[in-house]
Amino acid sequence: MKLVERSEWKARGPRGVTRLSSTKGVKVHYTGGRVDPALATDHGRCDDAVRGVQNGHMDGNGWADIGYSMVVCPHGYVFMGRGPLVLPSANGAGLNSGHYAVLGLVGASGLTRPSDAMLNGIVDAVEYLRDKGNAGREIKGHRDGYATACPGDALYAWVRRGAPRPVTNWTERLVNELPEIRAGMTHTHVKTVRALLHARGFPPADLFSHTYAQNDEDLRGRINAFKKANGLAQDGIFGQKCWETALA
Ligand SMILES: [Zn+2]
Ligand SMILES: [Zn+2]
Known part of the structure; x- marks a missing residue:
């Protein structure tokens, strides 16, 4: 206490x-x-x-x-x-x-x-x-x-409800704090997405860039391949469902 x-x-x-x-x-x-x-x-x-x-x-x-x-x-x-x-x-x-x-x-x-x-x-x-x-x-x-x-x-x-201690679901809490990654943005978690795709068997050509450029067909293709493999719509966006799936 x-x-x-x-x-x-x-x-x-x-x-x-x-x-x-x-x-x-x-x-x-x-x-x-x-x-x-x-x-x-x-x-x-x-x-x-x-x-x-x-x-x-x-x-x-x-x-x-x-x-x-x-x-x-x-x-x-x-x-x-x-x-x-x-x-x-x-x-x-x-x-x-x-x-x-x-x-x-x-x-x-x-x-x-x-x-x-x-x-x-x-x-x-x-x-x-x-x-x-x-x-x-x-x-x-x-x-x-x-x-x-x-x-x-x-x-x-x-x-x-009996004043229970809250249950901490670390994955859920983390995912709630992660941004949706879409083409046209620069964010430190673009690099996180690249690393996760690599870890999940969809390695991007560039592992270290913080930028997801509009014309980055390589990263878009890896995200979509990952989404297809997990039954998600292939829209080139790495959002909450992707974070949940990649971090599970
Ligand atoms: Zn206080
Ligand atoms: Zn009172």
């Missing part, structure tokens, strides 16, 4: 601490407001965001501390909130001794979809609270037993 201690995110000290010895489990939350989408690509902003939540809870709500037991950023870091064996205050009156409260740093607008790293981080936080805080097996959403949209539809659907 990528734990960020309170001293590391420069948390304010709590005005008071109420202990508890165990809970039935954990409730998952989102911020309810807008989360800046820039957060998704800049972990440097995350401690600022967590401090903002704490300030809102202490100064706005008048709570003793940030209301959550732990906070998970889009990069999967787990920020220590009130922590294990301490009563949270984010679940709603009467519901705080039942469950720890874990915030996923997504909101109702802006950044709304939890990343795989965030989902893994939430599971890390749940396991930590079970280990250090005697949390029971339940994983619920804030809306369970309380009138709120929290934790938002995306996180709630995941909670209802």
